[in-house]
Amino acid sequence: MARVIRHVLHEELVNSRRMQRRYAQALRGLGRGSLVRKLIGGHPYYYLAAREGARVRFRYLGKLSVPERQERLAKHRKRGQYRRLLREVKQQIRFLERSLCG
């Protein structure tokens, strides 16, 4: 039975490592940065805020249409979801590695 459990844990570790690569790849595909709205002279203008080393850089996007905004917000939400799932996968990997080595 111990051997069967060990095999299952090993199989799950292989799956989790693969999953980690896939989530990292998916995150890269979604780009970086958050959408920031600034009101200038009563008009809304949009910027993409992204961290570059120690500082946060704002890239000017201009006036965005509603579908453009929705698309960027959907990407942002997706990135948040994938980051959370990636964290979960990393925890699983640590747990499985400890279980197999211990």
Place this chain on the structure above:
Amino acid sequence: MASQRTLCHSVLERLAKAGVLEDLVLIGSWCLEGYKSYFGRKTPLTILRTRDIDFLVPRPTRLRTSVDVPALLEELGFVTDFHRGGYIRLLHPELIVEFLVPERGRGTDHPVRLPQLGINAQALRFLNMLEENTITATLEGVRVRMPHPAAFALHKLLIAPRRQGRPSKQAKDLDAAVAVLEALRVHGAIELVREHLASMPPRWRARIRQVLGTRQELREWLALLYGS
């Protein structure tokens, strides 16, 4: 575990709403969860299982609707994984969704394209016996088609010797087969298993007989099923 069950429910519900679940057959270790509702909650049916949830797509594929499954499950956080064999798996930390089709003829290493589902499926031997004898049971609150427990158990016995070089997987298959056979015996359905066995090709029957004869703990099933 609670989030895994919730996610399983969400996956099944989405497939049902999209109108494809009724054309699929749930196979693999998640069936045991469904068999608990089929036999009654008091039947002990616990085996070690991985995160994989496998769906069998019967052949010829007669899906009533087309749906892009990877896109359907992407909202739940699934990412698409192209296996080196060419088939697709949908990965999530709690669940891995995979689609399989019965292998035909001499078999092939190539995946089977299923454009109606937007996926490539892996073809595996002996799966046709699972699609021919199905029941409908409740899994996580959703009605799902799954193999008849007798077909499930006999299929596990049939494929166990093919797990060469993977003794742990073989042990898992045999554990699952014995757990389901035991549940069938408790419910007085051994005659049904014999009928299923009798309907199988002679070479498959001989292979199952051989498997039952190799292990001490399986010998009693040899006597029960073959009367020897």
